[in-house]
Amino acid sequence: MAPETITTISPTTNKPILERTGPTDAELDALPKTAQRAFLTYRKTSLATRKTIVAKALQLISDRQDALAQELTEQMGRPIAYAAKEITTAVARGQYLVNIADKALQDTPGEPQAGFTRYIKKVPLGPVLVLFAWNYPYLILVNSLIPALLSGNSVILKPSPQTPTIVEHMHAIFLEAGLAPDVLQYFHSGDFAKIERLVQAPEIQLVCFTGSVAGGLAVQQAAAGRVDCRVGLELGGKDPAYIRPDVDLAWAASEIVDGAVFNSGQSCCSLERIYVHASIHDAFIAALQQVLAGYTLGDPSDTATNIGPVISRAAAQRIQSHIDDAVAQGATNATPDKKTFASPPSAGNYIPPTLLTNCTHAMTVMRAETFGPVIPVQSVGSDAEAIALMNDSHFGLTASIWTKDTAAGHALAHDVDAGTVFVNRCDYPSPDLAWVGWKESGKGQTLSIFGFEQFSRLKSLHVKAYPL
Template sequence: MSQTQTTIIPHSQKPYTTRVYPTTEEIDKVIQNAVAAQRSWSRVPLEERISIGRKFMEEFKKMSDELPMELSLQMGRPVSQGAGEIRGFLDRADYLLNIAASSLADVSLKDTDKPGFRRYIKRTPLGVILVIAPWNYPYLVSINAVLPAIVAGNAVLLKPSPQTPVTAERFALALTRAGVPENIIQVLHMSPELTNHVIQNPSVDFVSFTGSVQGGRSVAKAAAHAAGFTGVALELGGKDPAYVRPDADLDYTVAELVDGAFFNSGQSCCAIERIYVHQSIYEPFVEKFVALTKTYRLGDPTLPETNLGPVVSLASAERIRKQVDQAVAAGAKSLIAESHFPQAKIGSTYVAPQVLVDVNHSMEVMMEETFGPVVGIQKVSSDEEALELMNDSPYGLTASIWTDAERNPESEAAFLRFVDDLATGTVFLNRCDYLDPALAWCGVKNSGRGVSLSKFGYDQLTREKSVHMKIKTS
């Protein structure tokens, strides 16, 4: 009997769509087809692969009007915000195509060649790459690996989250309509057991995973037991901190951090989950933060006026509420009354945005990823105390510093000290919760290993091949 997965609409708890899992024999055939297709695809000139990438963007644009509602029904983000993911997807695609030729070019050593010798380093595709995509930003995250992998000459097996199966199918359809061979991009809906089967197949050369720490450990474990030495990139969770210095522009900073904490109901690996505020501005900061949070409109994500939707599942909602309850029981104070968001009922996926004060690092809410619309705000007395607390985390994805660096040279110098001392993959000044495709996206500690975006993303999806030529033999 075939195994199936059914996607449940977060806000209504009704079934949205069902997919049937392939058998292991069918999966092995898919991988064989990918191997054969990749050999031919890697011989297609890079210029032609880039041109197909441009056509892919046009094919994807043709679908864009239908995608926001599909996203809302699959994962719960307000339909009014879906267009932002589509724009970001296309912006990243455009940048990755713009840098493809330079990122994949041969590395010449002619300036240091000795007479009679020629040397250079080629970038060659890895082969078959499994991309395991998350549900929270299914387009925006998958583009980071899928498009550069294909442009670099690889074949891709794309496994979407069971929560967002249609997104991978849309992605693959736009690629094949643009001219990418069907066996170069194949969508696989799979259980964890079937996913492990793919990871351990000797013909799969690399795995790019985005998701939870627990999921990342499972992928790494499966790869460690593969027949070959399968490469793995892990983009995992975060507990991303912000520090508000005394000279920060309060109105601007509050608006940015409220959005950074609650956009997509806080369901982002780089969402702001903890804020440290200098004691000299702590009270007005908290007051403004709470006031703005209370203006959010929680409700049905398919309605245009909603700007805060449900979380992805009942289990997620229960976990988030439990973390808040534990913090309050340990002495934290919640500043958003439950009555202010009456839709947020126990037993539903609607979770009210919550602001917690009187928090400390003995509480899970300040140490472990929440992945929901909750933020803790803690008072600090100095840059040094803020730095110590920001680094006191098992995660290291992003961190942001908020200060008036434009008018105060000392503030910029202070920011640059944070850049040197923070154990994170990205450090922001006066912004947060953002990926710039020109910059390497990576984390340290439990936030993972590997890199995507920028030229280094292409490096990860290719291997070096050295060419050493002795031209003169006499």
């Protein structure tokens, strides 16, 4: 059988820009075995040594951020004006994880008992398989790769076919930083059968997957026959925002638009449902329109562009189907008239930022993950109605409440079913707070001190002094 060829298609031009070759069966089978051999040595290195290696790698990433950002724009279409920010944020996130590693991985003493030394130790798992998405590849990768290595595990990476060079750079950078060969490996593939084969390899102790709910379920099913293989899933969202009647309209509108259409809405925690109190509904729609009118849709290599293409033709078709379904069921397309919105570049996968009003939960756009630059708005009459609608979803990643009364917002936040709830903020994973999905948004957690937990297992030690 001929080796698998993986082609990256530019979302800006819909033309091939890169090709990679997938592993043969023999090469694939060798990956976990090589990772296991490397792990047996690497797990004995001190945490101080691991921290030094990771810190040096993060500095090398920072030094090369402009080149790495350019590749992001070319491969996944994020406007160049914003691409470098991901690298900066990923490095800062990684540095935070390095700084808390000692605390996260420290031993926990047992209750004092005469004649005994008793404690709980965190020990590394073994080879970890990280399957990560294209939309924020550096940020997503840092969430798993850094704590995995700091905890003493070996790692195998598989990137999205859309952003294949990420793993190549990271592999070279970590070797340059002093990581032993084979502690970090990678492969390219678009064939789930290969992923399934690797997940089922007995050496793999943890699979970290970031992507769609369907993809997560497939990975979980692939590991279902193994008791000794953990699965961590960072999946999708349908993240709501509630605009209370006391907000500053212009400020809130600016934040909401940014939270909904940044990265062309291609974020698991982008705003996908907006609930606005009826008393300010019309005024807030006008404020959203004014903000949107200042955005530019176009070539992501142009520094003036705010919104680039979505990732693929299939994605553009799915997003448009959500818009069409909403309009067919009575929603109004309230997007401001603008030449670039009406006539986007013809070659790429461009979806104009779209503001929909008169939305209801009968519409797909309020139920299914859209993952595009769409702002669907539904009017509500009270806090209680807003919270009920926010919780009426299979997803539970993040949610936000917007109000001048921060005490009221804080109180309402406790009633929202989501892993992260913001008041007067959105779309911001903080490295010191756990990133955790409720419902179909995932299982396990990353970031914070709790983000280290899935990368080690507990070992209790009872050491009794020899009787003299």
